[in-house]
Amino acid sequence: MDIEQKKLQASAWFKELRDQICASFEAIEDDNTGLMSEKPAGRFKRKNWDRTNQADGAPGGGGVMSIMKGGRVFEKVGVNISTVFGTFTEEFAKNIPGADQNPAFFATGISLVAHMNSPRVPAVHMNTRFICTAKSWFGGGADLNAPLPNTKDTDEFHTAFKNCCDRHDPAYYEKYKKWCDEYFYIPHRQKARGEGGIFYDQLATDSWDNDFAFTQDVGRTFLDIYPSLVRQHMDEPWTAEERETQLIYRGHYAEFNLAYDRGTTFGLKTGGNVEAILMSLPPEAKWP
Secondary structure (H helix, E strand, O other): OOHHHHHHHHHHHHHHHHHHHHHHHHHHHHHOOOOOOOOOOOOOEEEEEEEEOOOOOOEEEEEEEEEEEOOOOEEEEEEEEEEEEEEOOHHHHOOOOOOOOOOEEEEEEEEEEEEEOOOOOOEEEEEEEEEEOOOEEEEEEEEEEOOOOOHHHHHHHHHHHHHHHHOOOOOHHHHHHHHHHHHOEEOOOOEEOOOEEEEEEEEOOOOHHHHHHHHHHHHHHHHHHHHHHHHHHOOOOOOHHHHHHHHHHHHHHHHHHHHOOHHHHHHHHOOOOHHHHHHHOOOOOOOO
16 A cells, blocks of 8 residues: 555544544433433534645645534534645754655644533543654544543543553553653643543554554544443533532643643644634633
């Protein structure tokens, strides 16, 4: 399989995963019987966007945002896919493997962030991607972000991703869990952003098929475990105090995304769609 076929296969998978996740989340909206059940069930709205290369104004791909706001369970959730290409600026190319040899790039992936009405239902982040410069690699992961951490939920989430990793390489879980813990850390708060998960980048072994299979399994694992956690808690009542805790937690979440997240930087530095890039920010937050 040549590189162009690999690009097509990866981008097709991210689109398929997007469709499966959106269908699962809309089914959750339909099945909710909790505090918000009198509201209409939420539905995703899709919006296409096109990217123009910053250097020469030529077309540079684009993407599709799938956003659901004001649902029964999901206060705001975005499931975005994109396939973009172009040329890195000289300054930014220094930070990307292979870009020092050739500043041309291709990137395709899926990015998801869910902020929930209930503080008892954990927020979540997931993304997987395939990037090509003079080199090519996969990256991504998933991490749980609970305003009110629940040991059982955290254990189930980590067990699911450990099993996922073990199916591909017994060394993956400890390595990628540690990477996630170190990456999703808020230095100025001296605390983790959430309960962790796995994070990997620059995955390029001697088998593209194996790397792609692992990346697909990360997506399928997320699709299996996260809706299960949502359904366990979505009908539980919550208090005003718990909501206040959630809003303050969201403030810290936003601080990380704006100050430290590499995905945010990559999107803004490569002329991505600002609305899609900042989809990760919560609809409402507080700072004490």
